[in-house]
Amino acid sequence: MNRFRALLPRWGIGLIAAFALALSACTSGAADGGRQADASSAPTREFTSDHAEQPVEIPEDPQRIVAIGWAVTALISVDEADLVGVSSGTQDTGMTPEELEKAQGLPQVGRDLEIDVEKVAQLEPDLIVSGLAAAMEFDYSELEQVAPVAVAAMNQPSEWKDMNERIADAAGVSDAHARLxxxxxxxxxxxxxxxxxxxxxxxxxxxxxxxxxxxxxxxxxxxxxxxxxxxxxxxxxxxxxxxxxxxxxxxxxxxxxxxxxxxxxxxxxxxxxxxxxxxxxxxxxxxxxxxxxxxxxxxxxxxxxxxxxxxxxxxxxxxxxxxxx
Structure with missing residues (x-):
């Protein structure tokens, strides 16, 4: 059995995403517009993401990060990473008991491929980082409507170091991660x-x-x-x-x-x-x-x-x- 294999709930994510976008449209106001203006004016840089053919624009200094998949393990013990939400799933087995307790204490946005786009949107992230394995074939289009997405996907377990370092880079915490x-x-x-x-x-x-x-x-x-x-x-x-x-x-x-x-x-x-x-x-x-x-x-x-x-x-x-x- 390959831990990287999973089924993609195509219709479930699509319905959640549609609801999230509708809710966002209904509740946006002056305050939300101000947040969007702040986000759009923040300095950005290019990141080579595994889910896109061209480099994506991400914040130079992200302040509100949602991590999904194995990206959680890369950032959960880096205090400088400003995590506001995480997913759970197969990566839970790759954390220390202390890390798992810390992750469970953060707002939860889903498990494995069942990511709740509405919950992600409610956290108002300025960056979403993903370490979902390549074999999971996740569709990031709905999440991209919420915030920039940076993906470092492993094709096999031995690529975990590269995944960790790329996620730390996207999150702007490479120096802190280098100490680990x-x-x-x-x-x-x-x-x-x-x-x-x-x-x-x-x-x-x-x-x-x-x-x-x-x-x-x-x-x-x-x-x-x-x-x-x-x-x-x-x-x-x-x-x-x-x-x-x-x-x-x-x-x-x-x-x-x-x-x-x-x-x-x-x-x-x-x-x-x-x-x-x-x-x-x-x-x-x-x-x-x-x-x-x-x-x-x-x-x-x-x-x-x-x-x-x-x-x-x-x-x-x-x-x-x-x-x-």
Whole structure:
């Protein structure tokens, strides 16, 4: 299962957008006109957005930002980002508990592709930033009637760094975001150096499950591998057909015998997630070489795709995995 795949509620967004535009027309007045005048007079700059063929004009110094999709993870811990609203969805799994609490405390504008245009308009943003994945094929035309839209869409999970940096750029907080990047890079270098011998001798694999009766083997460039790879962990490059992950039946759990250590998703306490536990409860699991060698590690924050969650994942990997090998 690919987390980037979702169905587009075409008619739902269209109806909401139509209602939002009608409401806006009915309620506009002198105050609204003043706000529009202020917005139109603010300095702008060009931004190369993934949803448009030509660069879009966005504010140089946005003051009221609505973030949707994975753009939330890029900005939620940057105090300088003036967030007035966010969406929820698949990106929630990529936030720290503190970040998730902060995001849930902001005005909510929808979930995944079901963005409530009326709620966005009520927040009076001067910029909307989106990190919805390219595979979601979202139509931004209704949101563009509310405020300029800047999109940085990932085609695959390994592009999360580029997405984060482009969203920070659009939001005008590149300098603050750069401090997170520096901290992340320094911590990654520490782990690479301190555990160089273990890392050189170990081939890792990350797995996931979604409760559909299969399990997912993640190669380099997948959700569960990009941050561990920065810590020096080695993964197989890709599947035979070039994909970053494979959905496999339980009968093929013996594929894990090709690896020295297995990483799995876990809750905050380090317990395997329910879908992973269901896989572990199957007969073939107990016969696997990594299981018999006690080389299976359930790691909180595995699947991180932001610098803040990446830093927490580094700590978890050191404590739960690297120090044990």
């Amino acid at each position: 990047i520096e901290e992340y890079d320094n911590r990654a270098a520490e782990l690479n150096e301190e555990y160089s011998d273990v890392l050189a001798d170990t081939m890792f694999v990350s797995i996931d499950a979604y409760g559909d009766g299969n399990w997912t083997l993640e190669h380099q460039g997948s959700h569960g591998t990009t941050v561990p790879a920065d810590a020096g962990m080695r993964f197989t490059p890709e599947s035979a057909d070039g994909a970053f992950s494979e959905s496999l039946p339980l009968e093929q759990l013996d594929r894990l015998n090709e690896y020295d250590a297995v990483l799995t998703r876990a809750d905050a306490e380090g317990n395997p997630t329910r879908p992973i536990q269901d896989v572990m409860d199957q007969g073939p699991w107990s016969e696997l070489e990594p299981v018999q060698n006690d080389r299976v590690y359930s790691v909180p924050q595995l699947g991180a795709m932001s610098y803040t969650t990446g830093l927490q994942l580094f700590d978890q990997l050191e404590e739960r995995v690297l120090q044990d090998l």
